[in-house]
Structure formats: structure tokens, C-alpha cells
Amino acid sequence: MEDILINWTPQETRVAVVENGAVQELHIERTLERGLVGNVYLGKVARVLPGMQSAFIDIGLERAAFLHVADLHLNGVTPRNHHGDGSHPVPIERQVYEGQALTVQVIKDPIGTKGARLSTQISIAGRLLVHLPQDNHIGISQKIGSPEARDALRSRMQTLASVGVQDGNTGGFILRTNAEEASDEELSADIGYLRKTWGMIRDKSLREPPGTLLFQDLSLVERVLRDLASERTNSIRIDSKLQYDVLRGFGEAYMPAATAKLDLYRGERPIFDLHNIDAEVARALARRVDLKSGGYLIIDQTEAMTTIDVNTGGYVGARNFDDTIFKTNLEAAGAIARQLRLRNLGGIIIVDFIDMTREEHKTSVLQEFRKQLSRDRTKVTVGGFTQLGLVELTRKRTRESLSRMLCEPCPTCEARGQVKTARSICYEIMREILRESRQFNPKEFRVVAAANVVEMLLDEESQHLAGLSDFIGKPISLTAEPTNQTEHYDIVLM
Numbered sequence: 001m002e003d004i005l006i007n008w009t010p011q012e013t014r015v016a017v018v019e020n021g022a023v024q025e026l027h028i029e030r031t032l033e034r035g036l037v038g039n040v041y042l043g044k045v046a047r048v049l050p051g052m053q054s055a056f057i058d059i060g061l062e063r064a065a066f067l068h069v070a071d072l073h074l075n076g077v078t079p080r081n082h083h084g085d086g087s088h089p090v091p092i093e094r095q096v097y098e099g100q101a102l103t104v105q106v107i108k109d110p111i112g113t114k115g116a117r118l119s120t121q122i123s124i125a126g127r128l129l130v131h132l133p134q135d136n137h138i139g140i141s142q143k144i145g146s147p148e149a150r151d152a153l154r155s156r157m158q159t160l161a162s163v164g165v166q167d168g169n170t171g172g173f174i175l176r177t178n179a180e181e182a183s184d185e186e187l188s189a190d191i192g193y194l195r196k197t198w199g200m201i202r203d204k205s206l207r208e209p210p211g212t213l214l215f216q217d218l219s220l221v222e223r224v225l226r227d228l229a230s231e232r233t234n235s236i237r238i239d240s241k242l243q244y245d246v247l248r249g250f251g252e253a254y255m256p257a258a259t260a261k262l263d264l265y266r267g268e269r270p271i272f273d274l275h276n277i278d279a280e281v282a283r284a285l286a287r288r289v290d291l292k293s294g295g296y297l298i299i300d301q302t303e304a305m306t307t308i309d310v311n312t313g314g315y316v317g318a319r320n321f322d323d324t325i326f327k328t329n330l331e332a333a334g335a336i337a338r339q340l341r342l343r344n345l346g347g348i349i350i351v352d353f354i355d356m357t358r359e360e361h362k363t364s365v366l367q368e369f370r371k372q373l374s375r376d377r378t379k380v381t382v383g384g385f386t387q388l389g390l391v392e393l394t395r396k397r398t399r400e401s402l403s404r405m406l407c408e409p410c411p412t413c414e415a416r417g418q419v420k421t422a423r424s425i426c427y428e429i430m431r432e433i434l435r436e437s438r439q440f441n442p443k444e445f446r447v448v449a450a451a452n453v454v455e456m457l458l459d460e461e462s463q464h465l466a467g468l469s470d471f472i473g474k475p476i477s478l479t480a481e482p483t484n485q486t487e488h489y490d491i492v493l494m
Contacts, residue, residue, distance in 0.1 A: 001234040004224060005265075007272050008240035013220045016277050017228065023280045025341045025377075027228075028405060029220035035399050036061075036106040036116055038125070038217030040201055043118070044210035045100040050093045056115075057104055060211030063115040067104065071119040072096070073134065103205050103214070109399045112303060122201070124194050124215070127226060127254040128179035128187060131194035133202075135172030143177045153180070160187050171195065178230070193254075225251050227377075229258035237263045239271040284342050285403050291335055295328040299339065301403060305348035308336055312354060325354045326361045330368055337372035346378070346397025355389050366391070412485045420487050422452045426461045429453070430468050432491055437472040442493035446477045449489035454480040 002019040010031065017025035029035065041059035048055045056064035069092040096102070108117035124131045138157045140150045153175055161170040173194075179187065201214045208214070218226060221243050229236060236258070238244050244264045251259030265271045272278055283289070289297040291313070298309040310332040312324060336351060351369075356362050362385055369391065373380045382393040399405075409415035420428075433445050447457070457465050457478055469476045477494075 002232050003234050004228060004236045005271050005274065005277070006221060006224060006236070006238040006240075006243070007270070008221065008238060008243045014272065015220060015224055015228070016272065016275070018275050018277075021275060022338070023275060023277055023342060024338060024375075025228075026277075026281060026284070026344075026402060027220055028402075033405075034219075035109050037109055037399060038106065039213060040103065040105045040122055040215035042205050042208055042210050042212045042214055043102050043104045045096050045098050045102065048093050048096060048098060050091060053092050055092060055096055057102065057118055058211060059104065059106075059116070059118070060213070061110070061116065063110060065104070065106070065116040065118045066114070067096075067102075067118045067120070069095075071107070071117070071121070073119070073121040101210050103201070108397065111397070111400055112404070122198070123174075124197050124201075125176075125217075125226065126190040126194045128176055128182050128190045129194060130174040130176065131191075131198060132172030132174065133195075133198040136170060137172040139172070139174040141175055141177045141179075144175065144180045149180070156184065157187065160184060160191060163188070171198070221247055222250050225255045225258045229255070229261065233258070233261055235263055236261050237265045237271060239265045280342075281402075281406075284339070285407060289335060289339060291328070291331050293328060293331050295332065297332060297335060297339070299343075299345075301345065301401060305350060306345050308339075308349065308351045310336075310351070310353050322356070322358060322361070325356055326358075326365070329353045329356065329361070329365045333365055333369040334372045337369065337376065340373075340380075340395055341376055341378075343402045344399065345401055346395045349393050349395060351391040351393070353389070353391060412487075419485070422450075422456045422486055423461070425449070425453050425486060425489065426456050426464075429457070429489055429491065430464065433468060433476065434472065436491065436493070437474060440493055442474065444475045444477060444494040445472075446479060446492040446494050447489060448479045448481050448484070448492060450484040450486050451480040451482060452486060453489065454478045 002017055002024070005016045005018060007014040007016075012031065013029045015025075015027040016023050043057040043059040043065065046056045046058045046064050053069040055067045057067050059065050072092060072095060102120055103122065104118040104120055105122050106116045107119045110116045121135070122133055124133070138154050138161070140153055144150055144153065157173055157175060158170075161173060173191070197215070204212070204214050217223070221238070224236060225247065238247065241264060244262070248259060248262055251262060267274075287299060289299065291297070295313045296311050298311065300307045300309075310329060312328050332353065339345070340349070353365060356365070366382075366384060370382055373382060373393075376395070379396040380393060383391065385391055410417075413419045429447055429449065433447075436445070447454070449457075465476060
């Protein structure tokens with residue numbers, strides 16, 4: 001069983017999913033930085049790129065958003081090339097043109113330097129259903145029962161969706177997992193709500209100019225009831241009376257089962273202190289993760305991928321070295337799965353487990369890893385061990401990771417993770433003085449640098465600096481600037 005804790009302030013909402021006393025997931029939404037996934041805009045085609053089979057769409061944000069041909073659906077269908085095997089879409093330049101207005105939905109938030117990713121197939125999520133207004137397909141969540149139960153649900157939905165529709169265009173629907181036991185009345189209410197929402201979006205798109213936000217997804221507090229609460233949820237505790245009332249009203253209208261688990265926290269201690277969550281967040285931003293056995297993980301996140309290295313550390317508890325490695329890898333499998341959820345790491349992930357010589361150990365570790373990953377709400381695809389002993393996986397990425405949401409690049413090292421030594425900077429300064437002495441003829445060269453650099457030039461490198469001064473025939477003076485970082489210096493021509 002799991003508990004959901006909600007810490008709300010006017011500027012920020014934080015949600016922690018806690019299981020067996022340990023934080024498994026952390027969701028953060030800041031009022032001024034609210035995510036865009038699910039938002040529907042009236043966009044304008046700014047540029048078509050035939051070579052990339054994509055287009056840049058202006059939706060009123062700082063950076064143009066990105067639309068790939070694979071996400072382009074006209075009337076709910078991706079047009080196919082009538083020549084060949086029909087597996088290739090029609091080139092994007094034959095489907096859209098610059099200046100064209102398109103109703104688009106954000107499917108990935110802007111990440112790093114990349115703009116938002118868009119789709120023209122709109123989907124609107126409700127309590128039980130996801131509505132695809134430009135489609136007529138009835139889909140069933142893969143987590144719902146047997147083939148017979150799925151067929152029965154599909155037949156019910158087809159009947160309910162056709163009620164009151166005159167032209168036969170019912171729109172498409174996907175039944176969510178929590179719709180398995182829903183009554184016809186509940187499904188019909190969700191159908192009505194979703195169709196009304198789509199009607200408002202469509203009407204607004206006809207009146208407003210390009211760049212207009214037509215629809216915004218629910219707030220994080222509301223999405224707790226819609227997306228996070230499940231049968232495994234024991235309680236949902238929130239520390240704001242204002243948001244508790246809002247959430248209860250929303251839940252009674254759409255999710256009465258989840259509303260019964262809602263509880264207003266009135267304790268004196270901050271709600272996140274109950275499970276030491278703030279300390280857990282601080283650990284989730286660290287590069288190193290210690291395991292209970294004495295082993296540890298090293299997690300490095302880059303633009304292209306995330307790498308996770310497993311090390312035995314001080315673990316010597318098993319009878320022999322093979323068992324030590326095996327037990328460390330088993331523990332690491334569960335820890336990695338948790339860290340992926342907690343840090344919201346997505347994209348390509350490479351795990352370097354400690355090398356195992358026995359095939360049964362590899363099989364057991366991979367089985368345990370897949371078992372732990374199966375609890376993830378986000379889609380994860382795992383491969384086996386490669387020839388180099390690595391495990392490759394992908395995790396769907398729709399928003400920024402925890403570290404990129406809470407942190408920014410270090411101004412000292414400029415996100416390299418290291419800085420040049422003071423000696424390296426001394427030699428760089430001397431090379432620069434020699435270079436400038438060949439172009440200019442000042443009376444003096446004045447070096448303004450960090451205190452540790454100036455100290456080294458006056459002490460260990462004083463002989464080299466004096467030799468340079470004699471060689472160029474100009475005096476070189478030094479000024480220490482306390483606010484300068486090691487790599488930052490200026491050479492002033494006097």
C-alpha cells in the first residue's frame with residue numbers, strides 16, 4: 001500500500017508517493033513554471049523542414065515548438081504514401097505550409113534547449129476515459145482483464161458513445177484502467193464531460209488568433225486524484241484547507257472512490273517531515289546513492305543519456321566474491337528502479353551492473369530489475385545484457401527531470417563538473433600576455449585574477465613570470481580580485 005502526501009503553497013505544489021516509509025515518486029509543479037503537457041493551442045506553422053520531415057510551430061511560447069510528420073494526423077489519420085508498401089507517411093511539405101493554423105497539443109515539455117513537441121491528434125483525459133475527438137477508435141487499457149472482458153467493455157462503449165450522435169461521428173475513446181468496474185451511468189457522464197470540453201476547444205479555435213491557449217490540463221493537485229490515486233493508495237493527505245476543499249469538490253464530481261481517501265493534515269510538523277522527504281530530495285540530487293549493504297550507485301545525467309554505475313563499495317557480507325557481486329546487483333536493481341521514478345529520469349538509460357560470471361546470476365538480476373520496473377507508472381522498455389555487460393533501457397520522458405527542475409548549471413565550471421587548476425590558468429595567462437605583446441605595445445600588462453592564481457604567480461611561478469617580463473621587455477603587475485573564480489581573469493593593457 002502507498003500513501004500520497006501533498007504539500008501546497010501559493011507558489012509551489014509538491015506531491016510525494018510513499019511506500020513502506022520510502023519515497024517512490026516526487027512530483028513538483030510551480031505556479032510560474034507549470035508544465036505544458038496536455039495543453040491545447042491554436043498554432044501557426046512558422047517553418048517547414050523537408051529534410052527533417054518536421055515543422056516548427058509558433059504556439060506563443062519563447063521557443064517554437066516541434067511537430068514531426070509521425071505526429072501529424074489529418075482528420076485523425078496519418079496519410080500514407082499510396083506507392084510502395086504503404087508504410088511511409090506522405091512528406092510533411094505536402095501536408096502543411098507556412099502560415100497555416102493548426103490545433104495542436106503538447107506531448108512533451110520543452111527540455112533543455114529543445115522546444116515543446118506537438119501532435120495534431122488531440123486527446124483529453126477524464127476520470128475513466130481518454131477522448132480522441134478526431135478518431136472513432138475504441139481502445140481498452142492493456143491492464144484490463146481477459147480478452148472476453150475487453151471485448152465486452154468495447155461493445156458497451158460503442159453503444160454508449162453512439163447515444164445522441166446523429167452523424168455517426170462519435171469520436172474515439174480509450175478506457176482507462178479504473179474504468180473496468182464502472183457503470184454505464186459513470187461512463188456516460190465521462191463521455192458527456194469530455195465531449196463538452198472538446199466542443200469548447202473547437203469553438204474557441206474558430207474565434208481566437210494563432211498562439212492562443214485553448215485548453216489547459218488539470219493542476220497537479222487535481223491530477224493526484226485522476227492519475228496517481230489507485231486501489232493501492234491507502235490515504236491522500238494534504239496540508240492546505242483551501243486546496244482540500246477544492247480537491248474534495250473536484251473528487252466528488254469525478255472520482256468519488258478516491259475522494260474517500262482524502263484527509264486534511266492538521267499536524268504542527270510540516271507534512272513532508274513525516275517521512276523526511278526534504279532530506280530524500282537532497283539525496284536525489286546527489287551523484288552518489290549509497291546502498292544499505294555498503295555498495296553504491298553513481299548516476300550521471302547528460303543531454304544524450306543517463307548512465308548508472310554499480311559498485312560493491314565496502315560490502316563484504318557474502319561468502320565469496322561472486323555472491324558479493326550478485327547480492328550487490330540484486331539490491332542495486334531495486335534501488336535503480338526507485339531512483340528512476342524519484343528523479344524522473346527519462347530517455348536512454350545505460351546501467352553498468354558489476355560483471356557477473358554465472359549466467360543464472362545475470363538472469364536473476366535481470367528478472368528482479370524488470371519486476372521492480374514493472375511498478376513504474378511511466379512506460380519502460382528493458383533490453384537484456386549486451387556483449388559489454390551493460391543493460392540498456394528507455395523510459396518515456398514527458399517533463400524535466402528532478403535535477404533540471406530544481407537546479408541550474410554551476411556558474412564556476414559551466415556545468416562541466418570540473419575546473420582548471422590554478423597552475424593551468426597561470427600558464428594560460430602567460431601565453432595570452434605573449435600573444436598580446438606581439439600585437440600591442442602598452443607600457444605595462446596588468447593581470448586581474450583570482451587570489452589563488454595571483455598567489456601562485458607570485459610564488460611558485462614567479463621565476464617564469466619574471467622571465468616572460470624580460471622576454472617581452474614590459475613590466476607585468478598583478479591584482480587579486482576576491483570575487484573572481486579560478487578560471488576568470490582579465491589582462492589590462494596600461
